[in-house]
Amino acid sequence: MADVFPATAPPLGPPDRQSAMRTAARLAESALAVEGVATGDREFRDWYAGRVRDDVAEVRRIALDRLSGWRAEPGTGNLVHDSGRFFSVEGLAAEDVDGGSPGWEQPVIRQPEIGILGLVAKEFGGVLHFLMQAKNEPGNHNGVQLSPTVQATRSNYSRVHRGASVPYVEFFQQAGRHHVLADSLQSEQGSWFVGKRNRNIVVEVGREVEVEAGESFRWLTLGQIHRLLAEDDVINMDARSVLACLPFGGAGEGAPASTAVLRSCVEETGALHPTGEILSWLAGLRAGSGLAVRRVPLDEVRGWKRTEECVAHEDGRFFRVIGVDVRAAGREVRQWTQPLIEPVAQGVVAFLVAEIGGVVHALVNARTQAGLIDKVELAPTVQCVPSNYPRAPYPPQLRFLDEVLEAPAERVRFDSRLSEEGGRFHHAVNRYLIVDWHGDHRIEDDTFRWVALHQLAGLLRHGHYLNIEARSLVACLHSLAGGTRATGTGEEVPAR
Missing domain, CATH: 3.90.79.40 (EvaA sugar 2,3-dehydratase subunit)
Incomplete structure (x- = not known):
């Protein structure tokens, strides 16, 4: 009987278990490295203070009917973008069909696109470092926070806004060319989004990325990032989500195991x-x-009132939908308006x-x-x-x-x-x-x-x-x- 497999078949790779143990050990080593090889603590502090000082955004509240590029959809009142992309604000009605709990209605963000939350990892001096981005989002109450290497919706990285391209996004669009440490679709806030998902992904690269990154980026070990998590409002939500997906499980022989x-x-x-x-x-x-759960027009959401300024609950609880005008120097687009949810x-x-x-x-x-x-x-x-x-x-x-x-x-x-x-x-x-x-x-x-x-x-x-x-x-x-x-x-x- 002829051989089923050709003699030129590639050799088998290492067992998954062995590879997982090695990755977990490297992550543990990075977590215990509180001083980076690529970026020292003092250098980081000076750089971050500079980003906070220089990357300033002016965020001004405006009436919902003054949002440029947005409109109230005829017949529903839903807030939609003129391009048909990005996201919309509409109504949601939830009901327990078994009668176990009362139903409710509320405004909600519908954003069917799957965005990218991506971290680039690279080894310096034998220790894994991660490329963090200093990013000023319009809703941040303290301005600049550390985000993943890439934090972008599909509308953003496909440049619907006609702004600048998103740096490093190609590493996640072509992830198969690199060593993937984590990759999964994860939800966002189920109380404020409906069906929202992002691709949380970490890829390790080699010589194709240099030590010197853009002015908004710095390489940090997990130990450095972990210390910053202990400080109020430094590591943003998207970075926390991606960091959680790193495969810490499976550390075996040779991995540090000094703590509970x-x-x-x-x-x-x-x-x-x-x-x-x-x-x-x-x-x-x-x-x-x-x-x-079913969709309802924003203008017909029970228990909520709409004014020129916002959409708010009748008793003042939960959150409001507001409008903002944003002018920012360090973004792909320098000026825009949009709705935001304000708790x-x-x-x-x-x-x-x-x-x-x-x-x-x-x-x-x-x-x-x-x-x-x-x-x-x-x-x-x-x-x-x-x-x-x-x-x-x-x-x-x-x-x-x-x-x-x-x-x-x-x-x-x-x-x-x-x-x-x-x-x-x-x-x-x-x-x-x-x-x-x-x-x-x-x-x-x-x-x-x-x-x-x-x-x-x-x-x-x-x-x-x-x-x-x-x-x-x-x-x-x-x-x-x-x-x-x-x-x-x-x-x-x-x-x-």
């Missing part, structure tokens, strides 16, 4: 619940969800964490959000704007809110105020917390489960398991790999 966080990234350390059980629990909740107050986003069997677990909440494609994703233990719930009792998903807000300082591992996406939201700031749980871990119910840190990393290799707020907190958890606790001032103290 690093040890808990090793799959062999075990977990309270097998991953298959977690997946089955989530699938059951998704299959059993009775939430039905009425600061939110709280928190994980309760516990070492169970010596492995760090986070208490996740399977949370239903109308704008998510699968309706249910794993969310933080607490995710809310407390002022939206002025009267007790809290709804079931907020059963741990007081536990988080009243935790003594010695139980708080991470505490920083971080912004959400400044390209669509105006001054949307949440207080991100990671708090030790010292009670009995048997506090689970139908919608709460303890999930090991390595399981969270495994789920993030795929899309639509962790929501954007949970991904931000995973990045914050990884930032504790050096064995410190972090506060929003940038102060780090040894962990217990």
